[in-house]
Amino acid sequence: MNMVKICRKFLTGNGNHMNKQLLIDTAKELLADDKGLLAIDESNNTCNKRFEIIGIPQTVEARRDWRELIITTPDLNECISGLILYDETIRQNGRKGLPIIKTILDAGIIPGIKVDIGAKSMALFPKEKITEGLDGLRERLNEYQNIGARFAKWRAMIRVGSGSPSQACIEANAHALARYAALCQEANIMPIVEAEVLMNGDHDLERCLEITKEFLRTIFNQLYRQAVMLEGLILKPNMVLPGLTCKKQETEAEVAYATVKCLLQSVPAAVPGIAFLSGGQSGKMASARLNAMNLIYKTKLPWALTFSFARAIQQPALKIWCGEDSNSDAAQKALYHRAKCNQAARLGQYDTGMESPILNLPEPVPI
Ligand code: 13P
Numbered sequence: 001m002n003m004v005k006i007c008r009k010f011l012t013g014n015g016n017h018m019n020k021q022l023l024i025d026t027a028k029e030l031l032a033d034d035k036g037l038l039a040i041d042e043s044n045n046t047c048n049k050r051f052e053i054i055g056i057p058q059t060v061e062a063r064r065d066w067r068e069l070i071i072t073t074p075d076l077n078e079c080i081s082g083l084i085l086y087d088e089t090i091r092q093n094g095r096k097g098l099p100i101i102k103t104i105l106d107a108g109i110i111p112g113i114k115v116d117i118g119a120k121s122m123a124l125f126p127k128e129k130i131t132e133g134l135d136g137l138r139e140r141l142n143e144y145q146n147i148g149a150r151f152a153k154w155r156a157m158i159r160v161g162s163g164s165p166s167q168a169c170i171e172a173n174a175h176a177l178a179r180y181a182a183l184c185q186e187a188n189i190m191p192i193v194e195a196e197v198l199m200n201g202d203h204d205l206e207r208c209l210e211i212t213k214e215f216l217r218t219i220f221n222q223l224y225r226q227a228v229m230l231e232g233l234i235l236k237p238n239m240v241l242p243g244l245t246c247k248k249q250e251t252e253a254e255v256a257y258a259t260v261k262c263l264l265q266s267v268p269a270a271v272p273g274i275a276f277l278s279g280g281q282s283g284k285m286a287s288a289r290l291n292a293m294n295l296i297y298k299t300k301l302p303w304a305l306t307f308s309f310a311r312a313i314q315q316p317a318l319k320i321w322c323g324e325d326s327n328s329d330a331a332q333k334a335l336y337h338r339a340k341c342n343q344a345a346r347l348g349q350y351d352t353g354m355e356s357p358i359l360n361l362p363e364p365v366p367i
Contacts, residue, residue, distance in 0.1 A: 023232030
């Protein structure tokens, strides 16, 4: 019996029996019918910052109303298979007193939960961050499962700068991600493994490719070491992009090529799906780049390429909503529109011509 098999025998720390088929099925369901995921799991702090910019009150009610607006968008489940929630939201009732989680289930969407507690300064590496949240995670996962979550998310992020990322930061984050994924699988909650190399900086596309590749290879090495079943997880990486202030900004086709090349060199074929984060790209840019990948490479890849965006789906709608009930319908239309564009991008059928119907909506306030 090899080491991995010996370890698997003890994967019963919470009394659960890991149900491999359930994990595989959850991943398959989330990836089916060319749908994608929508992340609405911003911490209160992050959500408040986005509200503050456009003058929305930073209150528990406003956060509830915004999330409820998203969740009740008509026909959202045509293109969104799963919603990633924040702790506040998963426990919340909507305006009329109905649990938010019930509204999501009634809409035919699978609820998930962000379980990390954020990226904190890494000791002795002041420029770098390590994601925390492993303490008590086994118990929290059981609680979230009882509330109704079927999958979870943990985000590790890497900053590109002079002298960073360090190997220590990459390894510490990869190790924590694998510990999180193992705890999730033990609890029969399908883990989304989020690995983000930030866009901030003037680094070029090639540097992003090298760092993303190193980060992903380190993560998969840790996942393997910690006996995580690759068929029962979804990877959520960044697209391979030049830094925001890099002079050379590659075309969609060049970004698609670099991203696919990076993934082929680092992600095992056993992984069923890759759901990109948007990382601060505009909604249109994120759709166009995902589209280019699927248009050019879809038939040659072992995994599905989909989306798990937050800003690239929410931001245009948030700017229309501005906290006003009278703007809710228009905001829902804008949200549905971005979700639909990304579904088209999964098929390689997105076209900028699809953007024209949105021109009938009220002009968003500047952000
Ligand atoms: P963005 O798509 O805005 O990058 O957010 C994705 C996410 O889930 C961040 O953790």
